[in-house]
Amino acid sequence: MMTIGLYFFLVPDALVGGGTGGIAQVINPFVPVPYSVSLFVINLILLVIGVIVIGKEFGGTTFFSVVLYSGFYALFEHYYPVSHGVSDNPIVNLVLGQVLLSSGVGMVFNAGATTGGVDIIAKIMNMYLPVTFASAAMFTDMTILLLNMLVFGFERGLYAAMGILLGNLVVDRVITGGSARYQVNITSKNYLAINEFILHEIFRATTIYDAKGGYTKQERKVVTSVVDREELLRLKNFVSEIDENAFMYVAPVSEVLGRGFSFEVRQKRSSIVKLRERALKENKK
Template sequence: MTKNFLKDYVLITIGILFVAIAVEYLYAPNNLAAGGVTGLAIVINHYVPFASTGILVLVMNLILFVIAFIFIGGNFGAKTIYASFGLSLIMWIIEKFFNPQAITKDLIIAAIFGTFLSAIGMAIVFNTNASTGGTDIIAKILNKFFHVDIGKSLSSVDFIVTLLAAITFGLNAGLYALLSVILNGIAIDRVIEGFNTSKQVTIISRKNKDIGQFIMNELGRGCTFLRGVGGYTGKDTFIIYTVVGRTEFIKLREYIKGIDSKAFITVGEAHEVLGEGFKEIGNM
């Protein structure tokens, strides 16, 4: 059992805990059915109050996984199965032992902070190359049998759930649920970008060899030397190209400032980096 394997499952557990808290303390008590299987469970719970939201999510995920194995194969992976049923279990534990109550009755605050917590949790799960099942399975079934794009399928399922929420809880709650769905998709993308963001750095300096050695030996990162010609001086020069983490860039900047105050540095954001020293391409 590798270190990365354990790390992924710890991160998934943290992620689904965030999602469960958002559902149990912000969404469900305020009847905000913000899409997906959890949103559908909130709607069904209104009509079948003796069945808790956590149990309903578990039952629906079991049914969906069975359908998926029969009709589209079992290409979901152990991490997705763990995340899916782990979320149901955590929700059940919260409902059974902690008697969850709404943190706030203000729908706009519940929608914003519920989306914030849920997006962080989902982003953590997605970043381990897993998902919480549910909606993804429905989307893949629609894609296979009705040839609807996965993205459109996901949006369609969430829209149907929020429509059911509007019918069940009223237009006001339905619109807030739709707002949560829209914000959630945007927020997840932004959080994932934040997890994976690195600094893409190019450096022109008379101390290029020293800087290259610092990058490789002190920061443990690779770098590439590109041949260039100064436009003003006409002299041959080397341009150093490297990608480093945010804290590593601070160290690199301070080092360069200390040995060559006239160095020229450009810095850009790299939202995802694949390869040695970063996320392995084979794990994608």
């Protein structure tokens, strides 16, 4: 789905605004290689940087997504070459292409994987600079968008900017129905590791409170927090790794004020590996 949106609708009309697709679109007129090769090389370079800086646990599913994404694009280039978009109207190509591309991205996220790309740059900026992941991602996309404007003209750049906004809306809708912030409540025997992950890996405040099972009558600890879309996906993956029996529910919220949202907060980064080891020890008790 991602490749169809990119190949048949966006790339032929130079409508890719951000991401590695946008970078490949900028450099492709100046290098004698197919778009799919540029796309794969850029993603591979960023993936290697991500593994070195972020950690080896980052690379597995991301590499698989990159290979499939670029591979399908190469197949289309070889067996079904195109020189223009499906429609003669750039707005039609923009809307259809972004809906297909962003729906595919949302499905990849829901499957617990990632498409990598410039999100790697945003993650690194979030780790080492006093900026949120969302702000870092917006900065990288805007930089790529400006480069596209310089190469393909102001009008195409405006179309691409509209595409970025539409794409973000579609991804949000596919993942959780459109909300930008989500309250999470997690009941788990590994609540300490989950609490540490939220505090020191995604930098959000938490509340821990006591609860009792209505059926089992057992005492439990519940961790609650408010996170954004990208953080929610990371948290879901972490919880499923350390406690497959954890109970977690997610609810969209309309507004969040306070620590970590209305102003920035930075904390010392902990190790995910250590958190997993702690969770395994707790499971053996």
